[in-house]
Amino acid sequence: MIKQDNATIIWNRSLAGTVYSMGLTCSSAYQSAVPGQFVMVQTNKDLQPLLRRPFSISSIVGNQQLPKAIELLYKVVGKGTGRLSGLKPGQQLSLLGPLGKGFAIDPRRQTHYLAAGGIGVAPIRFLAQYMKSIGIDTSCIRVFIGGQSQDDLLCQADFEALGIRATITTDDGSAGDQCLITDPLAQAVQKHPPDMVYACGPRGMLACVAGIARQYNVACQVSIETMMACGIGACLGCAVQLSQEGQSYLHACLDGPVFDAKLLAL
Amino acid sequence: MTTCDLSVNIGGLELKNPVLTASGTFGYAKEFETIFDLNRLGGIIVKGLSLMPSKGNAPPRIVETSCGMLNAIGLENAGLDAFISDKLPFLKNLKTPVLANIYGTGIEAYAELAARLNDIEGISAIEVNISCPNVKEGGIAFGANASTAGKVTEAVRKNYQGPLIVKLSPNVTDITCIAKSVQDSGADAVSLINTITAMAVDIHTRRPKLANITGGLSGPAIKPVAVRMVWQTAQAINIPIIGVGGIMTAGDALEFIIAGASAVQVGTANFVNPLAAIEIIEGIEAYLAQQSLTSVRSLIGCLQV
């Protein structure tokens, strides 16, 4: 159920470079939160910037029955995220959520490949934690994390702590192989096709992941970003172009942000 | 606290308070159901409705600007039949008036929409959006000149018995001429303003930020323009005016009322703060109490110049 809460910041710290982790108190509305869902955050009560900003839920602290806090991972890219990075524990933020449709997870499926590009790791980490919590054997999950440099490789230790094998790459070779994350993913999909690929990252990466999945006939879900004004289906600003010409648009905040990759024109 | 009378009458439409939600910014109200009690609103104006389904414009459809936003949604909606079967049952059960906002690509389409809405239960009034392009007349907006604005109003009036509100476009040389024309053609009230045509350019790609190239500016940036137009229009006509444009707080709403609006609509603010409309109602009530006024009606058009 969607609620607006005045959440209190519990922590707000830099993880690496311009990426921050923020913990926010949350209401019982987040009992039902699933990976891939997001929140709309008012970054400044003074309306500078005017619109709320969307962020994926990157983990839930406490257990699903009694959620204590949600964690956001964010990269400072402009006004709103810049303003967030300066906030201190104890300050309040208006939070609207949980929003959207998350990843569809079928526990009967055998193997799961997760792919994250840069800050796209945020929902992927929640996905991994959630999969473990519903009893999926984490040795059947693999994660592929790509970034521009070492600073962008986030949460590797979190995945490993869950018992998930992580493969990393960077554009500049500062950690892991110097290549795109889709290279090792393509090899792995070819060798051991999983039952599902789940991905979040830049558009180009998602297009490539969707291509790999199509090539090897593997199901694939992607979490995408669009401009959003409301996050709740009221403005129709978040239209998403579909792969089939002439179809009406879907809306990222209602029908997504997670979509079956086959549906989208990526 | 003494209880203040917030009720107003807009061309025959009784509202328990003067705060409505603006078309296209409040979906079909159900989107806000879990956030607050919808029945507290003075009224709800639903997303623009056409006879046939309309897909809307390609993305990107919105972009933020200084103190505002541009949108080029392109009036996406599922059409009248889908509205009646999927959205109306929920709206009918609300204890606050629901207004349909309609648009067409020709005068006949407006007339037919009006006729069909006249016969259905659960819609308390219609608001006619005349800011959309007139396909037959080379795509110039119906609201861009007094004669076509009057013709649309007449056509709708003929087929609709309930309160008829015409929503005026600010993209005109003299909004008071259009207001007079729709008044003479049978409108019971006018609402203003719709968004201001605008655009934004991405200097890195050297392309427009909206796929549609131009869009409509809304939010705090347009409030002074809207207040000015409400004030000028209030001098020119004698049917009620609903003020719209950049209202974020009760203070903003009161500016419009003092300038001559009998009610207001809250638009972009619903995105920023979904409780905005409720906070505005409470704020108006607090202002009346603090000023020892018993009715909001005594404020309408009380501007001293």
Ligand SMILES: Cc1cc2nc3c(=O)[nH]c(=O)nc-3n(C[C@H](O)[C@H](O)[C@H](O)COP(=O)(O)OP(=O)(O)OC[C@H]3O[C@@H](n4cnc5c(N)ncnc54)[C@H](O)[C@@H]3O)c2cc1C
């Ligand atoms: C469903 C969803 C989930 C998201 N989850 C996260 C997350 O977990 N962590 C995170 O760091 N970011 C996430 N984002 C992106 C985040 O919302 C934007 O980075 C943020 O809105 C930028 O705000 P700003 O004011 O700092 O930047 P602005 O000043 O608005 O813009 C600065 C630059 O950032 C780019 N930008 C702005 N908005 C977006 C956007 N929506 N998508 C892509 N680029 C944008 C623009 O191109 C601009 O040049 C998510 C977006 C969506 C739609």
Ligand SMILES: Cc1cc2nc3c(=O)[nH]c(=O)nc-3n(C[C@H](O)[C@H](O)[C@H](O)COP(=O)(O)O)c2cc1C
């Ligand atoms: C995303 C969006 C969609 C809108 N859709 C409609 C619409 O369907 N019909 C209409 O008459 N006005 C529409 N409007 C205009 C608003 O109802 C309102 O007149 C305008 O936004 C100015 O008010 P504001 O500054 O408070 O938002 C829309 C505005 C926005 C921002």
Ligand code: FES
């Ligand atoms: S962001 Fe407003 S409808 Fe999706």
